[in-house]
Amino acid sequence: MAKYVAQIIVLGAQVVGRAFTRAVKYEYAVSQQAAKKAGGGKEGAKSAATNSIMGMTLQEAQQILHVSKLDKELIQKNYDHLFKVNDKAKGGSFYLQSKIVRAKERIEYELGETAAQNGGPQKSINNGRKSTSSQQSTKDTTSSS
Template identity: 70%
Template structure:
């Protein structure tokens, strides 16, 4: 009886182990595919996020912009900077977050501008 119970346990562990290994391989392959899809611009954007300590999504939320439109970014930046001025009862912390968000979005615009000429040079087939 104990022998059969041990065999069942061993088989169960093997099945779970194989399923776990397969799931890890699929996750790794998915991550590689996503990294390749992001390409060079994605790597630069990740580096900027790491350097500035603020992700692109966080910067967009702070400045309340959904697209990277320079005019909209500047307009929202000026409004939020004035509203959070310490002289009018605002918060210096929030004002600095607004400045950092604008810097992060400008970096992303610069990365996209660098990446566009290389995309235009490559012919699409």
């Protein structure tokens, strides 16, 4: 009986070991592809840093707002629609609303970077959000100074 239990334990360890090895190899391959896609070198490091700071990739932001190219009018139109549809007062999700806002901010950041590289002015898309009381109080203190 002990022999069978030992065989079961050994076989189970082998199966888990193989699965773990496959998962590590897959993760390594995916990270290599991501590094190649990011451009590698300084540009890749800059892209990774931006993604880390902003909390999402440009591709993820484009998927959230349903845009394939960085067109300000289409981005604003989709943002307004998705923001209104997910309004908590209308039974929407605050989480989805915040993801929509973050996606728009990420795309705006990318548009600002592109404009800066091309030597053009950095314009921000007006997102139409209401200012919170903390934003209002900082506006009041800066305007009174």
